[in-house]
Amino acid sequence: MIKRLFVLLAVAGMAVILIPFVSGNGAGDALNNVAATYVEDAPRDLGTMNIVTAVIVTYRGLDTLGEVLVLFIATAGVGFLLKKRREGDPVQPPSEILSTGGMILMPLIVLFGIYVFSHGHLTPGGGFQGGVIIATAFLLAMLSARRLPIYSGLLTWIESVSGFAYLAVGVLGLVLAGGFLDSRLLPAGRYGSLLSSGTIPLIYTFIGLKVGTELVSILDKLRSNQ
Amino acid sequence: MIHAVTATGIILILTGLWCMLTRKHIIRIIIGFSIIDTGIHIMIVSTGYIRNRTAPILDHAVGLQGAADKVVDPVPSALVLTAIVIGLAVTALMLSYAVKLYRRKRTLDINNYAELKW
Incomplete structure (x- = not known):
């Protein structure tokens, strides 16, 4: 019973900390200085429509690099913990509807993913999504497929090359433009068109490929481990 | 004035904390962590919300003139986007530890993992 009391105390203490936020500790009526600067400068300097993308890829680009690194280390940890074993037989073969529907939907979903990461600077979306x-x-x-062959060598290759290319674009920004990961390496282009905003679409394409291949390899490792 | 979204986030955080502290099954503890994670994301996003404003995407409907008076704060959204990806990575890592633990002892009840208990 003493344990239940401690649990209750912990939850109540957390509630005491969090309850003041309910009565509105938010942004208030106006943007603060940093946010207002981002909103006003991003379209002019970088040419991005989506301000969140400008914050993630350019203004706080170093944080995003760290985020990609965390994801990479986690994937490496999963790969280290779950060594690939022989494929066990699936418990139940997929039904006709699932296998046919899956094969029809899969290319469309991949296409939509490519659309989302290549339009990250214009619409809600980006490399991670x-x-x-x-x-x-x-x-x-x-x-849906009984045995889908996943070429883990190809996945690793795509992941490494896109990670390296992301870093290379960052270093090129340091040499040729204002600083590390500066997206003004390429011209800003016409506001609102696909090929605009400097290197942001390029960086988001690399991040999209990297995140996609990393997650596919996590799924593959979790699947082939029975 | 009560912010419904913030309140939802707080309820999720408290539920997840309770779940993590009382459950004995490792998968359920991981689920509790996921619930806390979601609650924190909702809370952070709600701190950037300003009433009657739109998403920080400056298309033709918003326009460039005086955009800072029409959109919500983009910084919390960017932070949460980072946090979601990190949360996903951490959850995947925790689940693979769970697989490893299950393979060692064929059980996921934390009462059977007493090596670090004092």
Whole structure:
């Protein structure tokens, strides 16, 4: 019973900390200085429509690099913990509807993922979201095909090359433009067109490929481990 | 004035904390972590919300003139996007530890993992 009391105390203490936020500790009526600067400068300097993308890829680009690194280390950890074993027989073969529907839907979902990461500077979306959508397409294929061959060597290759290319674009920004990961390496282009905003679409394409292949390899490792 | 979205986030955080502290099954503890994670994301997003404003995407409907008076704060959204990806990575890593633990002892009840208990 003393344990229950401690649990209750912990939850109540957390509630005491969090309850003041309910009565509105938010942004208030206006943007703060940093946010207002981002909103006003991003379209002019970088040419992005989506301000969140400008914050993620350019203004806080180093954080995003760290985020990609965390994802990479987690994937490496999963790969280290779950060594690939022989494929066990699936418990139940997929039904006709699932296998046919999966094969029809998979290319469309991959195409949508590519659309999401290549339009990250114009619409809601970006590399991480697009990569996750591509990984869901492969999850569907794993569920619907009896034995989907996943070439882990190819996945590793795509992942390494896109990670390296992301870093290379960052270093080129340091040499040729204002600083590390500066997206003004390429011209800003016409506001609102697909090939605009400097290197942001390029970086998001690399991130999309990297995140997609990483998640597919996590799924593959979890699947082939019975 | 009560912010419904913030309140939802707080309820999720408290539920997840309770779940993590009382459950004995490792998968359920991981689910509790996921619930806390979601609650924190909802709370952070709600701190950037400003009433009667739109998403920080400056298309033709918003326009460039005086955009800072029409959109919500983009910084919390960017932070949450980072947090979601990190949460996913951490959850995947925790689940693979669970697989490893299950392979060692054929059980996921934490009462059977007493090596670090004092």
